[in-house]
Amino acid sequence: MARLTVLAGLGLLLMLQIAASTKLVCHMTNWSQYRPTTGKFTPENIDPFLCTHVIYALATINSFNQVAPIEWNDETLYSSLNNLKNVNPMMKTLLSVGGTVNGLSPFIGMVSKPEGRQAFIKSAISYLRSHGFDGLNLAWEFPTQNGSPSGDRERFTELVRELQKAFENDAKDTRLTQLLLSANVAALQPTIISSYEVAQIASSLDFINVMTYDFHGHWERATGHNSPLFRSSHDSGTHYHFNVDSAITYWLDNGAPAEKLLMGFPTYGRTYRLTTSNTGLGAPTNGPADAGPYTRDAGYWSYYEVCSFTSGATIEWVDEQKVPYAVKGSSWVGYDSKESYAAKVQWLKTKNLGGASVWTLDMDDFSGAFCADGPFPLVNHLRNSLGFAPKPTTTRAPTTTPDPILSFCSGRPDGLYVNIFDNTTYFQCFRGNTYLHKCQPGLVYVDACKCCNWP
Numbered sequence: 001m002a003r004l005t006v007l008a009g010l011g012l013l014l015m016l017q018i019a020a021s022t023k024l025v026c027h028m029t030n031w032s033q034y035r036p037t038t039g040k041f042t043p044e045n046i047d048p049f050l051c052t053h054v055i056y057a058l059a060t061i062n063s064f065n066q067v068a069p070i071e072w073n074d075e076t077l078y079s080s081l082n083n084l085k086n087v088n089p090m091m092k093t094l095l096s097v098g099g100t101v102n103g104l105s106p107f108i109g110m111v112s113k114p115e116g117r118q119a120f121i122k123s124a125i126s127y128l129r130s131h132g133f134d135g136l137n138l139a140w141e142f143p144t145q146n147g148s149p150s151g152d153r154e155r156f157t158e159l160v161r162e163l164q165k166a167f168e169n170d171a172k173d174t175r176l177t178q179l180l181l182s183a184n185v186a187a188l189q190p191t192i193i194s195s196y197e198v199a200q201i202a203s204s205l206d207f208i209n210v211m212t213y214d215f216h217g218h219w220e221r222a223t224g225h226n227s228p229l230f231r232s233s234h235d236s237g238t239h240y241h242f243n244v245d246s247a248i249t250y251w252l253d254n255g256a257p258a259e260k261l262l263m264g265f266p267t268y269g270r271t272y273r274l275t276t277s278n279t280g281l282g283a284p285t286n287g288p289a290d291a292g293p294y295t296r297d298a299g300y301w302s303y304y305e306v307c308s309f310t311s312g313a314t315i316e317w318v319d320e321q322k323v324p325y326a327v328k329g330s331s332w333v334g335y336d337s338k339e340s341y342a343a344k345v346q347w348l349k350t351k352n353l354g355g356a357s358v359w360t361l362d363m364d365d366f367s368g369a370f371c372a373d374g375p376f377p378l379v380n381h382l383r384n385s386l387g388f389a390p391k392p393t394t395t396r397a398p399t400t401t402p403d404p405i406l407s408f409c410s411g412r413p414d415g416l417y418v419n420i421f422d423n424t425t426y427f428q429c430f431r432g433n434t435y436l437h438k439c440q441p442g443l444v445y446v447d448a449c450k451c452c453n454w455p
Helices: 010-019 074-086 106-113 114-132 150-174 189-195 198-206 237-241 244-253 303-310 338-350 377-386
Strands: 004-007 023-029 051-059 093-098 135-139 180-184 207-210 263-265 268-273 299-301 315-318 323-328 331-334 355-361 414-417 423-431 433-438 444-446 451-453
Touching: 023 377, 051 355, 074 093, 074 114, 074 299, 093 114, 093 180, 106 150, 106 338, 114 135, 114 150, 135 150, 150 180, 150 189, 150 198, 189 244, 207 244, 207 355, 237 244, 244 263, 244 338, 263 338, 268 303, 299 303, 303 323, 303 331, 303 338, 323 338, 338 355, 338 377, 355 377
Parallel strands: 004 433, 023 051, 023 355, 051 093, 093 135, 135 180, 180 207, 207 263, 263 355
Antiparallel strands: 268 299, 268 331, 315 323, 323 331, 414 423, 423 433, 444 451
């Protein structure tokens, strides 16, 4: 039976979201589709009202300097993701390009010459438009750290500037909304220094996702937290700045506008194998704990795997860093919880940052099957902590009396339709369900543009 979602207050809700600078940017990965059983994640698992932006990771750059898919079904998954905008037209989607291939950045050859950059830019605009994305995310995974030619930091600045100008020109030529441009950037100071001209790239990017996680992990010989808010008394020497506070402050001090910086929130924890009876921060270790049954990659566990582990485990709170860890036997995991998210959001607000960036949706308890806390418990808590208005709710239609409005979408394709009885509202059809939306005060629905506009 079709359902009717009456969103009488949606217009005001959307206006508040448009006016607010706060962003909640959530990543999804195309490799999470290969996880077994309840760990498998595809765009159909996404709540379209959860995040303001969803970034699809990951595409690459081919030998012709063109954007190219990685997985065999990427283009099918693109369509599934972008179809969610039929449910929430305010949600924006971006395609992330880059990462590493066999330890090397696919950007290196492309950025080396102006003609390579221009080929990439032309390809990117065409690819994003043809697949329905709202923007591009640059996963510039520190190629200057991998023995690439000197000057790549400056070439990255040129690429960002050229992309931003090309996106402006494309919007003028096509009269379409300008494509968004963002980047995922490092949190450790030596990498920031060698990889980015901070102020220059910040002026051309719409927002910057600072990857404030992976500060510590099983590659070290002692326990340390994956994403601590502050430094601990155990941190000294090169580890002194291995924390969120130091990383974000460094970006701010080097010219990045606060409103463009998004703090990274991980939905996973880093694991260790303890070698002594010491279980606190700085305890001796030798490699990672066993791989999780769903992520199947030694060294980290998804939040839903952490939930399973913490049953019967000893959980400790590191007050000086505002993060928890859990121990069971010789296995140790430093992870994030609702409490650590709340502490980070409180700090984020004191710095007037532009919002939060989540890595990733597919490692939260997206199905609600593990943590007994509903679907997406971490990201929902993050959304609430940031101060977003409540998400629209769905109410099931009455079953006693037929209602012609409830069956409006029966047999109609997904999309937006005018309500001929009240032009301040419009219907949305999605998977056979009927939704009624209300325009912002003073506006009416115009079918020609599929939008609310002035009468």
